[in-house]
Amino acid sequence: MSNSSREEILHTIRKRLEGVGRDEKKISVDTKRNFRSETEEVQKLIDESQSALITQFIDELKNVNTNVIEAGGEEKAKSSLQDLIKEKELKSFAIWESQFLKEINLKQELKDSGLKLITAKNKNRIAKADIGITEVDYAIADTGTLVLIADKNQPRSVSLLPPIHLAIMRPENLARNINDLFIILKSKLEASEDITSCMTFITGPSRTADIELSLTLGVHGPKELYVVFLL
């Protein structure tokens, strides 16, 4: 890497911007907004309109070719999953080791029903898994978007390489819109210094319209997306 290019580019920029009359002190990424209190306000509004938000979210999911399973509780969720396993003749699965999925002991249950567990450590193997199961860290009601955050228990490939992605989510993760979400994310960012290496927004299954504008699902990512909604 040549350090001189860095200096040269910065020099050119400064020189070309000489006429702008910039206020040097004003340049900052800090907007002096209080994201913690904004988050509290947003959270209140979300809680007040939760049932309407859920309806809106489910409608939007369906608009983007997502299969929604409205499960009353965890038992219903598990039995819908068993139905899906039979219907699609699933033989293997990959799963997040996240807190809630551990609590409901889903991994063991799937193993007990004869499915082979595949870990995300080996890309070639996880690409062969029939289904990838994740949680949802957040969701956006007005666009039907799932938000997944990578960490040590939540590998990226589980929602990416298998042909079916199934996400289990609870209503408390729902934001009204993307503005809400970034207020919440920013206040978390300010509270801790860490930021994930990869956050992903997922709105429906993989799609393309590159051939004569004809919509085709499942070009690179999962062909099918299921959301199991724990009401």
Add this chain to the structure above:
Amino acid sequence: MGFEEVRFEQDSEKALRNKSLQKALVNVTNRFRSARNKASEEVPDWEDLRTSARKIKKETIENLDKYLLILEESVKKAGGKVHWTKDAEEASRIIVGIAREGNVKSVVKSKSMATEEIELNSSFEDAGIKVVETDLGEYIIQLAGEHPSHIIAPAIHKTKEDISKLFSEKLGIPHYDKPEELTKVARERLRSEFLNADMGVSGANFAVAETGTIVVVENEGNARLTTTVPKIHVALVGIEKLIPRYEDLSLFLTVLARSATGQKSSTYVSFITGPKRSTDIDGPEEFHLVLLDNGRSKILASEKTRESLYCIRCGACLNNCPVYRKVGGHSYGWVYSGPIGAIITPQLMGIDKAPELPFASSLCGACHDVCPVKIDFPKVLLELRKNVVESKKGGTRVLERLGIRLWRFTVEHESIYKITNKLSYYFQLPWKGSNGKLNSLPYPFSRWTDQRDFPAVAKKTFRETWKEIKK
């Protein structure tokens, strides 16, 4: 993409005669236009969003040096490496260097206009490194050895029959005629490329100074694969792609998806900050941000044209441009087409290389009306036209100047104006066609009538008709 000189007039004539291209252009631009209109009308404060987006871009571009330094710091903090590159040659050299150092044999690429700009693929091939485009449209284009014709729908000029034939020839497979079958072939082929690749190269829609996050927006999932599966991830990002703060993303993602394809949200948006953390199970071990100048910093000088750098590459201006809708992307001669191509190509490559482009517009302003960052295209185009005329390369033609002078003389003298009106009615008669219009005039007017008819001069002038009516 090889770039010698833009030949807009020549190439656009070719495009106008290509019947299947004309059909495809109508389809794609109409589809995107109506989707965008619907999606923007759904947002009650759409105009305010555009105003805010423009304000943030203005702030960023006018303080680009400061924000670039903040970005550099943030990327480093997240464990990534930052490379500054002046031009196409340096950017390619650095990226190929990263590949050599990592002992990379094959590279997967997700769609990126910046990599097209620096002709990265040919640099990899010269270095003996295999490189595969993975966006379906780009894959088709790469197999065909062509160039993208639309910013977000690169292969739109090809019919499914073209693609079927291409796949059959290049991949040695039977002819498939359904888009789903062709897509399935591409999925299988490219999946193994992803799993075997040592390096992924992406672009970025945004780079956030505050956090060092690069944001990649897509529908297919190939960008997720590119930035997740290979052990090295390189993001090539034009220095103008910066936005200051993390929360600014909510605004920009809202206007981008709706302006580009009319989706409320694109299928996948990846927010990547550095390489995988040591505790993460997957993701690339190395993250390199390659910042590309390539003429951008020079654009900053003029207050009138600086806003060209606000562009977020949504393609809405293409779909709404009456010129693009007829001549297609290839006529613009380089990676950027439509109104944004008409303003950015002459500025990045030098006005002498593309003097025709600022004139490839009717100045109707439809692009300005839909631009999510409100770039005032007509204003910038006029400024660039002025620059062309003032430079030696452009300038008005002798004949044109003579014509304008004659016109001025005529309209300044009423009696001459009246006589000219009468005379031109009789002079035109030999060329008047059966439809009452002029079908084939001699040079230089043939340049109009070769493509379309010219309305004939009426026998009676407007004034004469007016007088008659008043009687």
